[in-house]
Amino acid sequence: MPADTSASRHPEVATYLAAHPDTRFIEAFTPDLTGYGFGKRLPIEEIDSLYRSGMGFSAAPYVLDARHDGYGSGGIGWDDGDPDAKGVPISGTLKPMPWAAVPTAQVMLDISYAVSGEPLWTDPRHLLRTILARLAADGLHPTVACEYEFFLTDGTREADGRIRPPILKRTGRPLGPPTNLSVLTLEEVALWSAKADDAARAQNVPMGSIIAEMGVGQFETNLHHTPDAVLAGDHAVLLKRLIRGTARAEGWDATFMAKPYEDEAGSGLHVHVSLCDADGRNLFADPETGEQLIRHAIAGMQRLMPESLAFFAPNHNSFRRFGGLFAPVNRKWGEDNRTVALRIPTDKGAGRRIEHRVAGADANPYLVLAAILASAHYGITRKLEPDAPVVGKHAGFTRDPGLPGDVFEAARRLARASVLKEYFSKRYLETYAHLVHGQHEDFLSALSPREYDLFF
Numbered sequence: 001m002p003a004d005t006s007a008s009r010h011p012e013v014a015t016y017l018a019a020h021p022d023t024r025f026i027e028a029f030t031p032d033l034t035g036y037g038f039g040k041r042l043p044i045e046e047i048d049s050l051y052r053s054g055m056g057f058s059a060a061p062y063v064l065d066a067r068h069d070g071y072g073s074g075g076i077g078w079d080d081g082d083p084d085a086k087g088v089p090i091s092g093t094l095k096p097m098p099w100a101a102v103p104t105a106q107v108m109l110d111i112s113y114a115v116s117g118e119p120l121w122t123d124p125r126h127l128l129r130t131i132l133a134r135l136a137a138d139g140l141h142p143t144v145a146c147e148y149e150f151f152l153t154d155g156t157r158e159a160d161g162r163i164r165p166p167i168l169k170r171t172g173r174p175l176g177p178p179t180n181l182s183v184l185t186l187e188e189v190a191l192w193s194a195k196a197d198d199a200a201r202a203q204n205v206p207m208g209s210i211i212a213e214m215g216v217g218q219f220e221t222n223l224h225h226t227p228d229a230v231l232a233g234d235h236a237v238l239l240k241r242l243i244r245g246t247a248r249a250e251g252w253d254a255t256f257m258a259k260p261y262e263d264e265a266g267s268g269l270h271v272h273v274s275l276c277d278a279d280g281r282n283l284f285a286d287p288e289t290g291e292q293l294i295r296h297a298i299a300g301m302q303r304l305m306p307e308s309l310a311f312f313a314p315n316h317n318s319f320r321r322f323g324g325l326f327a328p329v330n331r332k333w334g335e336d337n338r339t340v341a342l343r344i345p346t347d348k349g350a351g352r353r354i355e356h357r358v359a360g361a362d363a364n365p366y367l368v369l370a371a372i373l374a375s376a377h378y379g380i381t382r383k384l385e386p387d388a389p390v391v392g393k394h395a396g397f398t399r400d401p402g403l404p405g406d407v408f409e410a411a412r413r414l415a416r417a418s419v420l421k422e423y424f425s426k427r428y429l430e431t432y433a434h435l436v437h438g439q440h441e442d443f444l445s446a447l448s449p450r451e452y453d454l455f456f
Helices: 011-019 044-053 124-137 183-188 190-202 229-249 290-312 316-321 365-381 407-415 426-444 449-453
Strands: 025-031 037-043 055-058 084-089 104-113 141-154 207-212 218-223 252-255 269-276 333-335 342-344 354-356
Touching: 011 044, 025 044, 025 084, 037 044, 037 055, 044 104, 055 104, 104 229, 124 141, 124 229, 124 365, 141 229, 141 365, 183 190, 183 207, 190 207, 190 229, 218 229, 229 252, 229 365, 269 290, 269 365, 290 342, 290 354, 290 365, 290 407, 290 426, 316 407, 316 426, 407 426
Parallel strands: 025 104, 333 342
Antiparallel strands: 025 037, 055 084, 084 104, 141 218, 141 252, 141 269, 207 218, 269 354, 342 354
16 A cells, blocks of 8 residues: 555545555546546556545546547647646545456546646546536437447467457356357356456446347346436446456457347347436336327437437448447437337336447447437437337338438538537538547548458
8 A cells, every 4th residue: 555645635535545455557548439437547556646636637538539549630639739737536436446467446536627626628537527517408418228238259369360269267268159039058157257247346337237248249238327427328338448457357358349240140239318406206117198298209319310410320340340249330210129219118107218229349439428318319309200000010121211221421420410410510520530530530441351352
């Protein structure tokens, strides 16, 4: 435990170190656009300085792609000389990393400009807060939950770079075949899932059930509902981090790619949304106005889906997921129907909600939540009406011609958005679209083995 020579040790630090005196490091990070961490590992002796003074930090983490490459989006990172920002610990996020090889703590950082102290205008977490304030001004207080699908994979790849299912210690063979809802599959990974559950408990991440999904090595887990959408985004980030960390500790890995295998189901981020009043009563459950409010919210989600698809499907692989099993290709809605984009579960009363099923697991949870809630607000305040619901049948595999067909088009539609700019600012939408476009151009610049197959 580091010696504290001052009388001003932060109470959170004192409590943590008393409970975890053997801690050697602390990982201080902010979620990047992929929902993983961007930050530094510090020796634990520097924890008091971190809590007293914060930490110097690049102002560019939210305009970097999955590999943390930048494209000058928004003039940030190169044109501005890459100035420092300041990261300060977010209260309540100092937690252990049970999967770490040596005793290590982690803490999430809130990033602001070093000189002005203002939040970074590119920070998805800050953008979500501003949209929540707008809803609150109209008496709308979201309760939300995120539900993730993901694949466990082996710790090593195939010779051609492809991933493969995890190799089981019991058999020495890959996990498989796909067995949706199989408890036998869950038993094969029981040690890992117990460690993931332990990690979630240690970090106060409200992870619920884990089920086997449709793909080989694919699983689904849900987070519990919370009346704080920013906290829900934090839970999503921490969940992705602990699932991957515990998988790696087993010698495996985990991926939240939207479509990691051509012939398997894709992975989505499904968001459950209800809107409450200031006293926490679910407005969707109101016997007189609830159903109409749901219809307005759905209509807003339908209307703004073409503008916001780049948030839900931010890269080339994201679009491979659409059209697969239970992955929507249109804006249809309906009750108790998993083939639609916007599903109304059967729950009544306090559980009445919309399940938004469009986003891939690779999307940034704060931006997904922000886009969904902005769309709901738009539909409600303008009293929009949705089309007819899908009843008792499949929503169909015909692509909606009004939706972008690839990531380039999605980026262009976002940059030209006529409504979302009222919620995110035109500057942010253009910056994000520029980043998405740059990432995809970089992806296309590399020759693939398939191209050689066409000519040899």
